[in-house]
Amino acid sequence: xxxxxxxxxxxxxLPKAYEFAEVEQRWYTHWLEQKSFSARMEDGKPSFSxxxxxxxxxxxxxxxxxxxxxxxxxxxxxxxxKGDNTLWVxxxxxxxxxxxxxxxxxxxxxxxxxxxxxxxxxxxxxxAWREEKGxxxxxxxxxxxxxxxxxxxxxxxxxxxxxxxxxxFVRLFKxxxxxxxxxxxxxxxxxxxxxADDEVEHDPTDGKLYHLRYPYADGSGSVxxxxxxxxxxxxxxxxxxxPDDERYHHLKTIGINLPLTGRTIPVVFDHHVQREFGTGALxxxxxxDRDDYEIGxxxxxxxxxxxxxxxxxxxxxxxxxGLDRFACRKQIVxxxxxxxxxxxxxPYQHAVGKCYRCATVVExxxxxxxxxxxxxxxxxxxxxxxxGRIKIYPNTWDRTFYAxxxxxxxxxxxxxxxxxxxxxxWTCGACGELMVEVNAPDVCPSCGSTDLHQETDVLDxxxxxxxxxxxxxxxPEKTKELEFFYPTSVLITSFDILFFWVAxxxxxxxxxxxxxxxxxxxxxxxxxxxxGKKMSKSTGNVIDPLVMIEQYGTDAFRFTLxxxxxxxxxxxxxxxxxxxxxxxxxxxxxxxxFAQMHLKEVEPGITALTADPKALALAHRWILSRVNATIVxxxxxxxxxxxxxxxxxxxxxxxxxxxxxxxxxxxxxxxSQDVAAQQQAKAVLLTVLENILKLMHPITPFVTxxxxxxxxxxxxxxxxxxxxxxxxxxxxxxxxxVMQLLMGVISGLRTIRTEAEVHPGAxxxxxxxxxxxxRRELLQTYASGIQAMVRANLQIVATGIVxxxxxxxxxxxxxxVVPLKGLIDVAGELEKxxxxxxxxxxxxxxxxxxxSNDKFMSNAPEAVVQKERDKAAEFRAHLExxxxxxxxxxxxR
RNA sequence: GGGCGAAUAGCUCAGCUGGGAGAGCAUCGGCCUUACAAGCCGAGGGUCACAGGUUCGAGCCCUGUUUCGCCCACCA
Numbered sequence: 001x002x003x004x005x006x007x008x009x010x011x012x013x014l015p016k017a018y019e020f021a022e023v024e025q026r027w028y029t030h031w032l033e034q035k036s037f038s039a040r041m042e043d044g045k046p047s048f049s050x051x052x053x054x055x056x057x058x059x060x061x062x063x064x065x066x067x068x069x070x071x072x073x074x075x076x077x078x079x080x081x082k083g084d085n086t087l088w089v090x091x092x093x094x095x096x097x098x099x100x101x102x103x104x105x106x107x108x109x110x111x112x113x114x115x116x117x118x119x120x121x122x123x124x125x126x127x128a129w130r131e132e133k134g135x136x137x138x139x140x141x142x143x144x145x146x147x148x149x150x151x152x153x154x155x156x157x158x159x160x161x162x163x164x165x166x167x168x169f170v171r172l173f174k175x176x177x178x179x180x181x182x183x184x185x186x187x188x189x190x191x192x193x194x195x196a197d198d199e200v201e202h203d204p205t206d207g208k209l210y211h212l213r214y215p216y217a218d219g220s221g222s223v224x225x226x227x228x229x230x231x232x233x234x235x236x237x238x239x240x241x242x243p244d245d246e247r248y249h250h251l252k253t254i255g256i257n258l259p260l261t262g263r264t265i266p267v268v269f270d271h272h273v274q275r276e277f278g279t280g281a282l283x284x285x286x287x288x289d290r291d292d293y294e295i296g297x298x299x300x301x302x303x304x305x306x307x308x309x310x311x312x313x314x315x316x317x318x319x320x321x322g323l324d325r326f327a328c329r330k331q332i333v334x335x336x337x338x339x340x341x342x343x344x345x346x347p348y349q350h351a352v353g354k355c356y357r358c359a360t361v362v363e364x365x366x367x368x369x370x371x372x373x374x375x376x377x378x379x380x381x382x383x384x385x386x387x388g389r390i391k392i393y394p395n396t397w398d399r400t401f402y403a404x405x406x407x408x409x410x411x412x413x414x415x416x417x418x419x420x421x422x423x424x425x426w427t428c429g430a431c432g433e434l435m436v437e438v439n440a441p442d443v444c445p446s447c448g449s450t451d452l453h454q455e456t457d458v459l460d461x462x463x464x465x466x467x468x469x470x471x472x473x474x475x476p477e478k479t480k481e482l483e484f485f486y487p488t489s490v491l492i493t494s495f496d497i498l499f500f501w502v503a504x505x506x507x508x509x510x511x512x513x514x515x516x517x518x519x520x521x522x523x524x525x526x527x528x529x530x531x532g533k534k535m536s537k538s539t540g541n542v543i544d545p546l547v548m549i550e551q552y553g554t555d556a557f558r559f560t561l562x563x564x565x566x567x568x569x570x571x572x573x574x575x576x577x578x579x580x581x582x583x584x585x586x587x588x589x590x591x592x593x594f595a596q597m598h599l600k601e602v603e604p605g606i607t608a609l610t611a612d613p614k615a616l617a618l619a620h621r622w623i624l625s626r627v628n629a630t631i632v633x634x635x636x637x638x639x640x641x642x643x644x645x646x647x648x649x650x651x652x653x654x655x656x657x658x659x660x661x662x663x664x665x666x667x668x669x670x671x672s673q674d675v676a677a678q679q680q681a682k683a684v685l686l687t688v689l690e691n692i693l694k695l696m697h698p699i700t701p702f703v704t705x706x707x708x709x710x711x712x713x714x715x716x717x718x719x720x721x722x723x724x725x726x727x728x729x730x731x732x733x734x735x736x737x738v739m740q741l742l743m744g745v746i747s748g749l750r751t752i753r754t755e756a757e758v759h760p761g762a763x764x765x766x767x768x769x770x771x772x773x774x775r776r777e778l779l780q781t782y783a784s785g786i787q788a789m790v791r792a793n794l795q796i797v798a799t800g801i802v803x804x805x806x807x808x809x810x811x812x813x814x815x816x817v818v819p820l821k822g823l824i825d826v827a828g829e830l831e832k833x834x835x836x837x838x839x840x841x842x843x844x845x846x847x848x849x850x851x852s853n854d855k856f857m858s859n860a861p862e863a864v865v866q867k868e869r870d871k872a873a874e875f876r877a878h879l880e881x882x883x884x885x886x887x888x889x890x891x892x893r
Numbered sequence: 894g895g896g897c898g899a900a901u902a903g904c905u906c907a908g909c910u911g912g913g914a915g916a917g918c919a920u921c922g923g924c925c926u927u928a929c930a931a932g933c934c935g936a937g938g939g940u941c942a943c944a945g946g947u948u949c950g951a952g953c954c955c956u957g958u959u960u961c962g963c964c965c966a967c968c969a
Contacts, residue, residue: 017931202966209969226969274968282969291967350969400897400964407965495964526963563917566907568898570962574905576918583931594928644907648916663928671927747935753923754935760924790934791926843913849949850912856949864912864950871913 018589020553039087048079049485056095061140081723090148189311209348377507420458555700556582563647621735
């Protein structure tokens with residue numbers, strides 16, 4: 001690579017390239033020291049609050065967190081600048097099973113299990129782990145620039161939050177909304193705990209369908225039943241058939257001899273059975289299958305558990321006791337085959353439930369568990385969404401939400417693990433009395449015994465996270481924070497936890513606070529790799545946010561995430577885009593560097609732009625009008641959660657209007673001897689740059705803060721600057737129209753130059769033919785501006801004849817004529833003219849059709865009709881010139 | 894089996910209440926021109942998946958089809 005010419009060092013205080021690593025570190029430390037993120041509570045101001053979706057304390061920042069927190073920070077910084085009472089509550093989730101697994105793995109390296117330690121010591125060990133490693137993700141969020149109020153960081157196992165959990169449990173229990181019962185649950189034999197329905201993932205799995213032959217008890221025949229899990233036959237307590245299935249009516253009084261067990265089981269008649277499936281007969285294992293459990297309830301069947309909590313066959317399995325369930329399956333199949341009870345085995349694909357934490361095949365089994373009756377709570381949540389008290393963005397999720405809430409089942413909230421909120425229920429050892437209290441009771445209120453035993457189960461982690469929006473604000477105390485910040489403004493999260501978490505927060509908030517937990521829910525997409533694949537460690541396509549930050553800078557990474565965050569689509573992360581936005585950040589940096597060179601010895605008072613904007617020079621009027629349009633667009637996009645538009649509005653304005661046109665245009669003034677013009681340019685330049693920095697600050701906090709500090713004047717942090725308000729006085733359609741003409745002329749002349757391969761250093765002679773006197777005068781006025789942007793000697797005339805050897809173009813009503821003897825690619829030009837002519841003719845036919853259509857004329861709004869007329873006129877003029885040019889060029893052939 | 898979403902330039906995607914098809918990247922050509930070669934200037938590139946319909950007018954609304962993706966669901 002060629003060395004670039006060194007720039008004159010005395011002119012620049014800023015390095016040529018933006019050095020993000022040092023800047024980010026320095027400013028984040030500064031913000032923390034200044035407590036810039038602390039919430040304020042001032043009466044009379046609007047409140048804006050967000051509670052962070054608490055990452056698992058075991059978590060390591062992944063790209064989903066990065067997206068999630070960038071969007072939250074964007075809104076938080078925006079509202080903070082707007083002057084709202086702004087609070088962003090950070091924190092982590094104790095993540096029961098996940099954390100317990102992590103610590104158990106650690107113990108395993110010491111050849112220990114949690115049982116070796118005992119419950120108390122184990123929990124101490126988890127806390128110790130949390131002290132040591134639990135801050136990882138929090139520190140990573142800080143690298144992202146997150147402006148959370150860190151002094152309010154919470155943990156779901158905090159004392160305060162634990163109190164809230166117990167309080168809620170007791171209230172719901174006393175209202176009859178929490179109950180304990182022996183029901184079928186999803187059991188993870190590895191995690192050794194019950195799981196909620198939505199903690200089970202169903203993978204399509206290639207398995208086998210075993211057809212088992214069960215003989216009738218009277219020896220008169222047999223029935224074939226099909227199962228994917230033959231080992232459960234040991235727990236069969238019936239065979240079920242459809243009540244209308246005449247094939248089996250005679251079995252009503254006979255019964256079935258269950259192979260391998262010597263037991264005789266009844267035949268029951270149940271509508272659940274599909275007559276068409278297999279033989280229409282279904283083996284019923286009420287203790288190990290959810291459907292069979294229901295059938296068992298209806299027919300009062302015995303529930304025979306044949307496995308223990310580890311998935312090992314128990315005493316009820318007879319000679320199979322002690323075998324693992326999968327080993328048992330093999331043995332059973334072998335034995336059935338030997339004894340002639342195996343009819344056939346077919347390959348079969350079916351959904352197998354697996355633990356979402358450890359992917360172990362879940363065993364449905366009956367067990368004593370605690371449940372929440374969710375129906376009444378769910379109804380409130382549905383009503384809140386239906387009534388618009390909670391708005392979901394994008395609203396395509398409404399229907400899915402309703403469907404899920406319709407079918408919701410009671411929520412199993414007890415878990416047989418150690419790490420978590422222990423259920424606040426005690427049983428009296430003497431009389432069996434059940435006590436559910438916030439604080440541990442001393443004596444049994446029924447018999448006075450002190451032999452009380454607390455429930456060993458802990459609560460589902462989602463139980464405590466369901467309370468997060470109010471528990472973090474101090475509930476059940478009546479705090480100032482609750483008063484100011486509840487309901488929170490918006491919840492930003494990924495759609496995959498809409499039901500795990502969002503719905504449950506709605507239920508709990510509405511029930512306990514009698515108020516929605518948040519007004520809006522913004523569900524962002526899942527981040528995938530650039531091929532649309534889910535990122536996973538095993539695939540090796542994971543993009544690590546910290547690597548992005550180190551390579552491209554936090555601002556560039558944040559800008560990328562923002563630009564990708566369009567509503568309602570998966571996000572395909574492409575590293576090249578990050579690099580692209582790094583260039584954009586650098587572009588901004590250099591624009592600021594250029595500005596700073598002119599502003600460093602700026603006169604006092606120059607920062608205040610008090611003059612009538614319409615009295616300014618054209619380019620200034622134009623850029624201020626564009627600034628205003630950008631302010632309006634950015635604010636609308638932020639208010640509507642159209643994050644990608646926040647990014648693109650800034651990108652387009654900064655690069656393609658401010659840098660490409662404005663900075664180039666005002667260079668003449670900045671280097672001019674005309675002090676008034678120079679001062680005006682400096683003042684407007686500063687104003688525009690300030691607005692850009694403020695508009696971009698929510699997305700790119702570091703670079704904007706760094707540049708802000710370099711601008712003239714005594715400046716505190718940009719974080720506390722007011723966010724730009726729309727400036728109606730800057731709106732200037734007239735200036736925009738004139739600039740559009742001038743930019744068109746400049747681009748047109750540049751195109752002519754390039755296509756004729758005129759050397760960049762050479763000047764061309766150009767004649768601008770403009771019949772309209774007023775517009776001619778405009779062109780005359782800004783001729784020097786045009787000439788500064790394109791090397792050309794301009795002549796502006798009312799009429800003229802285009803010489804044969806000239807290149808010709810039309811910009812609005814201005815003809816550009818450039819004589820270029822011998823430089824014209826005649827064939828190429830003609831080809832383009834043919835294409836252009838065809839296009840114009842096609843358009844004209846289309847418009848003529850419309851304008852001669854009575855229905856169009858009577859139905860279309862006047863503005864649309866007028867627009868069509870204007871277009872027709874413009875196209876006709878273009879077509880005329882195109883034909884002229886064609887004829888002229890043909891002479892040159 | 895239900896539900897949802899997607900299909901627009903070579904790639905990744907915008908396109909909001911229907912009114913002359915856009916961006917970034919990539920490609921091609923030219924340039925170190927006093928912020929930036931991490932840059933500047935210019936160019937090419939589209940049957941908006943397909944088939945119907947509504948409308949004066951459809952990328953956008955309706956119906957159907959195809960192909961992909963996701964979620965939910967008890968068919969053993």
